[in-house]
Amino acid sequence: MIVKLPFFFPFTPVKRIMETSRLIHKPFTINDLDDLVQLRSDPDVVRYLGGEIAMTRDWNKTRLEFYIGCYQQGIGQHMMYWRETGQLIGWSGLQPLEGGAEIEVSYGLIKNFWNRGIGFETAHMWMKFGFEEQNLERIVAVADGDNTASWRIMEKLGMKFEKKEEHYSMDCVVYGITREEWESNK
Numbered sequence: 001m002i003v004k005l006p007f008f009f010p011f012t013p014v015k016r017i018m019e020t021s022r023l024i025h026k027p028f029t030i031n032d033l034d035d036l037v038q039l040r041s042d043p044d045v046v047r048y049l050g051g052e053i054a055m056t057r058d059w060n061k062t063r064l065e066f067y068i069g070c071y072q073q074g075i076g077q078h079m080m081y082w083r084e085t086g087q088l089i090g091w092s093g094l095q096p097l098e099g100g101a102e103i104e105v106s107y108g109l110i111k112n113f114w115n116r117g118i119g120f121e122t123a124h125m126w127m128k129f130g131f132e133e134q135n136l137e138r139i140v141a142v143a144d145g146d147n148t149a150s151w152r153i154m155e156k157l158g159m160k161f162e163k164k165e166e167h168y169s170m171d172c173v174v175y176g177i178t179r180e181e182w183e184s185n186k
């Protein structure tokens, strides 16, 4: 699927390895469906991603094709590895929010790696990439209102609560930040 976005050209390619102190991020390929399904095989991980449907092969195949389509636009989800061991522990990246008018940052980890600041670490890397390499004007994030860990990450990134709105068939909180705000928070 080709995602049409109304912004920036030329852009920095995102189809490359991205690193933080503890994490290595690699772009998805079409051969990564098994790994993606495995990452989303835990009901607790998919609770706020749409529930059981997000555990299915079909749903993840569609998502994988979408992620790969995003790379042409200089954004996209990556697979996330724990640097120390090389273990695949999650996914994260920038992508068009459903509807296509905004760019969102999103992330997910297997349960053993929750609560170690990894969600914030990966999201921060993508915000920096989005604003400082891709010159995005604005980045948003959405989460089910009960997904406290997720909206806490948004707050720690300096994003501000904007509204409640339905996304991905969930009642979500919507947070956002502009490049100007990002720069002034540094």
Ligand SMILES: CC(C)(COP(=O)(O)OP(=O)(O)OC[C@H]1O[C@@H](n2cnc3c(N)ncnc32)[C@H](O)[C@@H]1OP(=O)(O)O)[C@@H](O)C(=O)NCCC(=O)NCCS
Pocket: 044, 045, 046, 048, 049, 106, 107, 108, 109, 110, 113, 114, 115, 116, 117, 118, 119, 120, 121, 142, 143, 144, 147, 148, 149, 150, 152, 153, 156
């Ligand atoms: C959301 C998710 C990525 C958070 O990642 P994480 O690495 O555990 O988060 P962090 O360790 O960076 O914590 C971020 C903040 O949330 C808080 N937090 C973490 N888990 C929490 C919980 N269950 N309840 C309340 N707060 C929580 C942390 O204390 C931290 O805030 P603090 O610095 O003020 O203490 C992780 O829970 C996850 O992968 N969930 C499943 C997939 C998902 O829901 N993705 C988001 C879709 S919108």
